[in-house]
Amino acid sequence: MSTKDNQSPQIGNFIYHLYFDGCSKGNPGKAGAGAVIYNNDGEEIWHTSVYVGDYISNNYAEYAGLIIGLEKADELNIKNLIVRGDSELIICQMNGKYKCSSRNLISLHSKAKEIERRIDNVNYAHILRHLNRRADELANQAMEK
8 A cells, every 4th residue: 555645735615636446357356446635726635555355346446445535535634525436336326326235335335425424515526537547547556566
């Protein structure tokens, strides 16, 4: 796992952006997760790359990236967060558009919602994969270790 921490971000009315991703080679297979947080000026203030496991689904790895990022945002006392990911399933489940009914994902979804409640304002947005390059890079780095 590699982590980068810069100075503590300013809080208040600033809006931060969390990008997350997960990948699994073989689905299920070796999996990694990545997350990155940018400040209001678009500067990367934190990132991580985490190996998730050997027989993990892609959706599980995606949730791992989201949870790790939300935990860090909470730790940094970020109050306004826009979460962006290329997994339509995860974004729609977090927005309440889709119900989370997979037994493998219910506990992860619940954990993400629990962390979300500790942050004042969280909005989720689905983005195309090419707009999620940094988080994708981090997830792949973790999986390849």
